[in-house]
Amino acid sequence: MKKQRMKAVALSTAISAGALFAGAAQADQLDAIFETSQSKLALAQASQKRIDKLQDDTDSLLNQFKTVSKQIEDLRVYNAQLDKQLANQRTVLNDLDESINNVTVIERRIQPLIMRMLDGLEQFIELDVPIYLDERRDRVAKIRANMERADITVSEKFRQVLEAYDIEAEYGRKLFVYTDTLSVGGQDLQVNILGVGRVALMYQTLDTKYSGAWDQSQRAWVELDSGEYRAAILKAIKIARKQATQDMIQLPILAPEAAQ
Template identity: 30%
Template sequence: MRVFSMVLSFLLMAVFNPCFTCRAMENGETDRIKKPVAESIRIRQNTQEQEQQWRDDKEKLLARYARLEETKKQLTLRRTALDDKVKETKSRIAAKHKQLDDIEGIGKEIAPLIDSLIKELETFVASDLPFLAEERLNRLQRLGELRGDPEVAVSEKFRKVMEALLVETEYGNTIEVYQETIALGGRGTLVDIFRLGRVGLFFQTLDRTSCGRYDVAAASWQPLPSEYNRSIATAMEIGAKRRPAELLTLPLG
């Protein structure tokens, strides 16, 4: 009964008050127009947001591409320089091997060359990445002792120097995994080391929670973000020949 009274009142107002009906119709028409306009505005806003997101993503990708191109350029230059050094070293070794056939009687001529090669090797190792430091320093120490030993023939001294040069040359063409104690956070820590030729030297703690690389400019080990943990762990497995080679993302330079 109450609902019927309300409906009846509404009808009477509509009959005796046309303005009421007009206002109701106007309000309905306004709502009908507002809805598609609001929807259009919402769609436009979403489109603008998507376009802005796309532009931001594009800028990030372009910046990343530029960084990768620069890294590629630097690696290419370094590879070329290393290849030239290897060719130069192999050429010198080949030439010196030829001289071994006529080594008799030219000991005074060879001795200064041996001294020069050992000094060059010492300088090179000192400025190189600090991988296998103990092994390489021991090799240099043995060469120094051999150089000053009058009981050792000049030809034998020369052969040992050539062997050391060949070993150092091969480091640039190989990868390797080994354990070593390095300085981290002011204390010595035993870690796994991954050597990528002479391009990069990376470490990972034995619990696989931290990783880093050797910064040549700072002459120290620097930590890397945890996002590189997986890539470095994979590199360790590849270097240890526990999985096939694959493309990895590693920070270089």
């Protein structure tokens, strides 16, 4: 009986020891499984980080690609616009070249024209009634001197000649008076020269004692009857100087001659 109890205890002890060894073995296996799981999780996390980084890099590259594509498209539009502008500029340059060539031809033609106009103006002044004679001669002389200057453009020379023509035309459209010196009665006297356009040109001494008129047919000054025209000429002089109101005046006007 006693032996049987000892066997039972021994058996129970053996079973307990076996269970203990079995439990220890299972714990080691669990630790190994846990470590393997942790390692796989770390690998998975690292892989996910690489994937996220690749995704971020891909998104960045995609955005860069879109930006560069938009810039390329903008450059294409800009280049197309520049091509149109360059084409227009080439057309303008061609027109300018043609204009420059035409200007050269015009300058060669206009220079002789200016000289002919100046010669005609000078001849006209000498044949015209002696209005501001010295001033007009000086003006033509200055313009003629400018014709040889290289620092004055052809257009400016032409403008000066046209301006002189305008001044000449203005003399025939206004009532004017100025002071000059004439030989009257064998002596040089200061006189007021009165012009009614180019219709009549008269003089009167400053003391109103002598009066006269220009006779274009004789190309000379002719003395007038002071008693008949003295007051009329004096009044006209005052009107020309705006010292009197405009009024009807009887002045000596020579009848026009028939053209030959």
